[in-house]
Amino acid sequence: MLQLEKVSLHYGGFKALHEVSLHANDGELVVLLGANGAGKSSIFLTASGLLKAAGGRIRLRGQDVAGAKPSRLVEEGLVLCPEGRKLFPGMSVLKNLMLGAYVHRRDRKGNAKLLDEVFDMFPILREKKDDAAGSLSGGQQQMVAIGRALMGRPKALLLDEPSLGLAPLVVKQVLEVIQRINRAGTTVLLAEQNAYAALQIAHRAYVLEGGRIVMEGSRDELLNNDAVRRAYIGA
Ligand code: ATP
Secondary structure, three states, X not given: OEEEEEEEEEEOOXXXXXEEXXXXXXXXXXXXXXXXXXXXXXXXXXXXXXXXXXXXXXEEOOEEOOOOOHHHHHHOOEEEEOOOOOOOOOOEHHHHHHHOOXXXXXXXXXHHHHHHHHHHHOHHHHHOOOOEHHHOOHHHHHHHHHHHHHHOOOOEEEEEOOOOOOOHHHHHHHHHHHHHHHHOOOEEEEEOOOXXXXXXXXXXXXXXXXXXXXXXXXXXXXXXXXHHHHHHHOO
């Protein structure tokens, strides 16, 4: 579904990604582990066309999309749910959600049906649809961010630290929702600081250090790896 092949990224003279290769197969839930500053967001921003790679290839369903505009990538089914949610706090929940459907704005009927599905997934958002997004709790705002991404009709969903700053119980709920989205057929690439909880729902995972992939494996391989346990799980 999504493949990065030797992707490099520079911020001026600083090399943030060094020939990163990773992929997510159709229907997979793939987790990206790494400390702060390892380069997780850089991978997402590059894959979704918001930053331009200094080298390498990015393929979406086999098609080379390096250099493609972000809006085209959304049309092709690659949708980013960014770190820090990036909602418009003064706008209503409904308007924030509908922004996710911008590239499909002509399909009003399709969007209405999808909005209903998002509200079924997050009933609290139906209740609060006219409230300012900024007035919601952190967990509810994350639901808006995920709902907005779903309104973009992702085939591949990139989730950058969706549980950041949330209480443990809410983290669990967010990860359950992500697993449900994946089981319904959406390919997911998920960056998470909560390594143990994220690996529970993953099929495979990569470990990123200093802008390089240093390890990859199945969920069980990573969960049972001593170095991963020491560095990311603390057990
Ligand atoms: P975090 O979880 O803290 O967001 P991350 O794994 O997502 O970390 P990135 O945000 O991708 O990491 O950052 C990778 C590296 O690139 C870091 O060293 C960071 O300081 C640097 N970096 C990120 N954005 C910029 C920028 N706009 N200009 C210069 N350096 C940057």
